[in-house]
Amino acid sequence: MTVSLKGKSLVSLGDLSREEFFQILDTADELKRKHKRSEPFTPFVGKNLALIFQKPSLRTRVSFEAGMTRYGGHGIYLGPTDIQLGARETTADIARTLSRYCDAIMARTFGHDIVLELAKHATVPVVNGLTDLEHPCQILADLMTVREKLGRLEGLKLTFLGDGNNVAHSLLQGCALAGMHMTVAVPRGFEPNADILARAREVGKRHGSRLEVSHDIGKALKGADVLYTDVWASMGQEAEKERKAKAMRPLQLNAQALAKANRDAIVLHCLPAHRGEEITDEVIEGPQSVVFDEAENRLHAQMAVLVMVIR
Ligand code: CP
Numbered sequence: 089m090t091v092s093l094k095g096k097s098l099v100s101l102g103d104l105s106r107e108e109f110f111q112i113l114d115t116a117d118e119l120k121r122k123h124k125r126s127e128p129f130t131p132f133v134g135k136n137l138a139l140i141f142q143k144p145s146l147r148t149r150v151s152f153e154a155g156m157t158r159y160g161g162h163g164i165y166l167g168p169t170d171i172q173l174g175a176r177e178t179t180a181d182i183a184r185t186l187s188r189y190c191d192a193i194m195a196r197t198f199g200h201d202i203v204l205e206l207a208k209h210a211t212v213p214v215v216n217g218l219t220d221l222e223h224p225c226q227i228l229a230d231l232m233t234v235r236e237k238l239g240r241l242e243g244l245k246l247t248f249l250g251d252g253n254n255v256a257h258s259l260l261q262g263c264a265l266a267g268m269h270m271t272v273a274v275p276r277g278f279e280p281n282a283d284i285l286a287r288a289r290e291v292g293k294r295h296g297s298r299l300e301v302s303h304d305i306g307k308a309l310k311g312a313d314v315l316y317t318d319v320w321a322s323m324g325q326e327a328e329k330e331r332k333a334k335a336m337r338p339l340q341l342n343a344q345a346l347a348k349a350n351r352d353a354i355v356l357h358c359l360p361a362h363r364g365e366e367i368t369d370e371v372i373e374g375p376q377s378v379v380f381d382e383a384e385n386r387l388h389a390q391m392a393v394l395v396m397v398i399r
């Protein structure tokens with residue numbers, strides 16, 4: 089079935105149907121093939137993407153900007169001091185103004201409500217480039233990478249080690265759509281958002297996906313095909329750094345943890361990585377790590393989203 093996402097925003101993977109989700113991944117694969125063959129592809133000539141950032145970024149900024157240029161269009165970076173979301177004018181006014189100049193808006197914000205507000209008032213698609221709650225573009229690239237490396241998604245087990253954060257939330261939603269099993273191994277008190285987990289479980293049930301939260305790292309790692317970790321303190325949580333590090337140290341993705349997973353398990357990390365904290369140098373540089381293919385796939389997955397949503 090072919091589905092159309094033209095004109096739609098991507099705020100949450102929880103808003104996608106399974107068909108839409110797989111269509112994005114299939115489009116991303118096709119765009120990557122075109123790119124590897126150096127086929128010219130310029131659907132965005134004359135098109136502009138506004139890039140709103142309340143937080144720092146390497147991958148998100150560069151993959152969106154470079155992607156727009158490569159596809160014949162242009163990305164306009166709007167950093168924290170440029171538009172001062174919510175301080176200089178209302179989010180609704182920003183959304184309506186940018187819609188008059190640009191063909192889509194990408195936003196990385198603290199509050200998830202800000203991206204929802206932008207999407208509500210913009211007349212062009214809004215793409216979530218990370219909020220405190222979710223990081224959908226990352227997970228599209230992650231699951232594209234898993235499928236590329238392991239040949240399928242359905243029935244695989246992904247184990248996430250660390251904080252029940254934005255990346256964990258979007259992974260739960262993505263695994264649910266893909267029919268993958270996922271275990272989030274977290275210290276007590278750092279579990280993922282209960283509503284997101286409950287909704288993802290509902291979706292997952294329809295697709296044969298089992299989503300679990302565990303405080304037992306050994307059990308969580310057993311049978312894992314994909315291991316995933318992320319920074320312990322996310323952007324904006326700097327004050328909690330020490331407390332989180334103390335609680336999460338037993339969940340470090342190191343050689344001992346890796347040995348407990350399936351022998352051919354692959355290792356993902358959204359990056360930036362704090363080596364020696366959530367992951368060791370040995371593991372991230374080891375043969376099972378696919379983190380830079382994963383980073384590359386941000387470009388292809390996001391361009392797939394833009395190709396599908398921009399009118
Ligand atoms: N993974 C990711 O979103 O990276 P940046 O924060 O560098 O954009």
Ligand code: NVA
Binds near residue numbers: 321322358359
């Ligand atoms: N959880 C991390 C992801 C960074 C890409 C953060 O929000 O900082």
